[in-house]
Amino acid sequence: MERFIGQYKFSIDNRRNYDNLIVFAVVITLLGVIFALGMGNVSAAPGDTIYVNNATGNDDYDGISATWVGGMVGPKATIQNGTNTVDDNGRVNVADGTYNEHITINKNVTLLGQSQIGTIIDGTASGRPLIITPGLTVNLTNFTIQNGNADSGGGIYNEGTVIINNCTIRQNIAQAYYNAMGGAIFNLGTITLNDCTITQNTANSFSYSGSGGAIINAGSVTINSCIITQNTAQGGSSSGGAIFNNGNVLAHYNVFNGNTALTGAAISNYYGYVDAQYNWWGSNVDPSSQFYGVLYNPWLYMTIKATPNNINNGETSQIIASFNNLFDGTTVTDLIPTIGHIPDGILVNFSSDALGTVNPLSGTTINGIASTTFTAGLNPGISTITSSVDAATVTTGVTINENVPPLVTSTSPVNNALNVVVNKVIQITFDRNIQLGTNPWIELKTSSSGTAVPYTTNIVGNVLSITPNSLLAVGTSYSVILHSNSVINLVGIGLAAPYTTRFTTETPPVVTSTSPVNNAFNVALNKVIQITFDKAIQLGTNPWIELKTSNSGTIVPYTTNIIGNVLSITPNSLLNAGTKYTVILHSNSITDMQGNGLNTPYTTIFTTTLPPVVTSTSPMNNEVNVAVNKVIQINFSKAIQLGTNSWIELKNQYGQIKPYTTSINGNTLNITANAAFARGTTYTVILHSNSVTSTGGAGLTTPYTTKFTTTTT
Known part of the structure; x- marks a missing residue:
């Protein structure tokens, strides 16, 4: 008979030589341990219980106290020292912390971590975190074993009898050029794994074969209620993404998912026996493609059930996703969870369609089930509820019965709304889907006179739309009445009492101000006329707006512009001075943005500014003996430019032009000669037409002349 470990072959004939090699290896290992103990400074008496704490401990302490008491009484700093110190069959209590160690256990011992996630043995990618030598019994509880690196058994190398409870073994790697075996565990002895998580471990061969991404077994392995996911065997003819077996494996009530290898993505049984019944393989479908030589049937099967599955609006149903089922490819049978079940804490996601809601949206398994609560919505039908785990999705239906009449939840426009557009489609929203009743009686009418308004109706889901056949009247109050049973739900239950809503349509735009104001005087000749309304406006169709002289009715050409609620009228040329003008906005020449126009014409009047009039001069007209450096000042009746x-x-009396400069201060024109006037000379100042204007642009209508004579002395 021949036996294989990975791709290595051993015959019965050379088994004796193999055993001798094992004995030799054990002797060498023991000598190494004795040497290490001789070199180490272990100053403590062994005991039944030893405490380890890498934060506060010291390997020179005796280890008999969890805390430092004084002197040498206190916890150890390393697990290795703790196991070396403890009595045979004793216990080592390990506090939370990360222990960067490569531990060799050489006696019967129980290792108890403070917590699974907090007590970490880290191989620092430089060796195995844990070795159990032959003939020993070891109990390991509440640890995380990670970052191991070796050619075989990256996390744990076992030749004894080991019980591992509530541990995580992750991110370890076995790598070798030819044969990499057991990313997490290499077992030559007996291992029992209970409630453990073994994940993200790798067996990586650079050339020949990686075997057992998580575990390679040449002894006996029992796995109960564990999660074994995302482990990989790779390189060459890789096999056993989770487990490669050359011995005996018993694996029940576990989760295997996301493990990969060329052969046997989950388990490859090369030589030996594997009983892997009653496990969850990531979906409900036949998992046979994940194995090689494995007894896997029946497997755990997920179902979903609603209790009750027939409810009324607003009522609830308990939704249970259960893994307490076995499937053999043909028949689903119940599994009693007290015998065994999928590990607790498996995440299950829930969802529903639009007919209801589930809360919470996810749950975790306890004793093989996870649950949520479905609440029926307001509409009848059969709602589909879904639960999903890994690649599995299952559904169930809940029948929702409608047992209450529809209720109005909102209206558009809202009740008693003002300024509603005249082309408004009235929408009434209900709390559930609706339909018109038999011979429905719905009224749309003016509130004051009761005049009926013709309309059409349309229903989409839970919204009733009422569309008037023509534009509504502006500034008018309307009532909408849904009489009893005019609207019903989908099973025929109608409005119990009439429902009424009212609204008032918008008023036409109203002028709030003008610039210039009505009947204004002294308006600038270049004035842009602005008329402001109480709302945003636009020009009506074929708008009729007049700008004309008030007396003769002469039309003044212009252009218009609208920004928001302001109409601007810009004459194409300057207006005439001292002239009255009239602006008329005829009916519907201006509308609001919904098309509601002016009901009656709007008129505003203004008078443009008069030209300035000279009121005095300095020097006065025909004044004599004027100083030769005199600044001539001409005062007007108004501010000028x-x-x-x-x-x-x-110019002088001979017609010779005298150079000058001008300046204006309010209503005074200053004329300053560039040089002194000649003595005994008469000068004339002529302001020609429009040479001076009012600030509104009205200029002198005729030339103005004044004279003076300078002094002779």
Whole structure:
């Protein structure tokens, strides 16, 4: 008979030599341990219980106290020292912390971590975290074993009898050029794994074969209620993504999912026996493609059930996703969870369609089941509820019965709304899907006179739309009445009492101000007329707006512009001075954004500014003995400015032009000669038409002349 470990072959004939090699290896290992103990400074008496704490401990302490008491009484710092110190069949209590160690256990011992996630043995990618030598019995509880690295058994190498409870073995790697075996565990002895998580371990061969991404077994392995996921055997003819077996494996009530290898993505049984019945393989479908030479049938099967499965609106149903089922490919049978079940804590996601809601949206398994609560919505039908785990999805239906009449939840426009557009489609929303009743009586009418308004109706889901056949009247109050049973739910239950809502349509735009104000005087000739309304506006169709002289009715050409609620009217040229103008906005020349126009014409009147009049001069007209450095000042009846291309003359009696500069201060024009006037000389100042204007642009209508004579002394 021949026996294989990975791709290595051993015959019965050379088994004796193999045993001798094992004995030799054990002797060498024991000598190494004795040497290490001789070199180490272990100053403590062994005891039945030893405490380890890498944060507060010291390997020189005796280890008999969980805390430092004084002197040498306190916890050990390393697990290795703790196991070396403890009595045979004793216990080592290990506090939370990360222990970067490569531990060799050489006696019967119980290792108890403070917590599974907090007590970590880390191989630092430089060796195995844990070795159990032959002939020993070891109990390991509440640890995380990680980051181991070896050619075989990256996390644990076992030749004894080991019981591992509530541990996580993760991210370990076995890598070798030819044969990498057991990313997490290499077992030559007996191992029992209870409630453990073995994940993300790798057996990686650079050339020949990686075997047992999580476990390679040449002894006996029992696995109960564990989660074994995302382990990989890779390289060459890789096999056994989770387990490669050359011995005996008993694995029940576990989760195997996401493990990969070329052969036997989950388990490859090369030589020996594997009983892997009653496990969850990531879906309900036949998992046979994940194995090689494995007894796997029947397997755990997920179902979903609603209790009750027939409810009324707003009522609830308990939804249970259960893994307490066995499936042999043909028949689903019940599994009694007290005998065994999938590990607790498996995440199950729930969802429902639009007919209801589930809460919570996810749950975790306890004793093989996870649950949520479904609440029926307001509409009848058969709601589909879904639960999903890994690649599995199952559904169940809950029948929802409607037992209450529809209720109005909102209206558009809201009740008693104002300024509703005249083309409004009235929408009434209910708390559930609806339909018109038999011979429905729905009224749309004016509130004051009761005049009926013709309309059409349309229903989409839970929304009733009422569309008037023509535009509503502006500034009018309307009532909508849904009489009893005019609207019903989908099973025929109608409104118990009439429902009424009211609204008032918007008023036409109203002028709130004008610039210039009505009947304004002294308006600038270049004035842009602005008329402001109480709302945003637009020009009506074929708008009729007049700008004309009030007396003769002469039309003034213009352009218009609208920004928001302001109409601007810009004459194409300057207005005439001292002239009255009328602006008329005829009916519907201006509308709001919904098309509601002015009901009656709107008129505003203004008078443009008069030209400035000279009120005095300095020097006065025909004044004599005027100083030769005199600044000539001409005062007007109003504030002035120079006209465009203003023509002002300053010349002597011989017609010779005197250069000057001008300045204006309010209503005073200052003329300053560039040089002193000649003595005994008469000068004339002529302000030609439009050389000076009012600030509104009205200019002198005729030339103005004044004279003076300078002094002779």
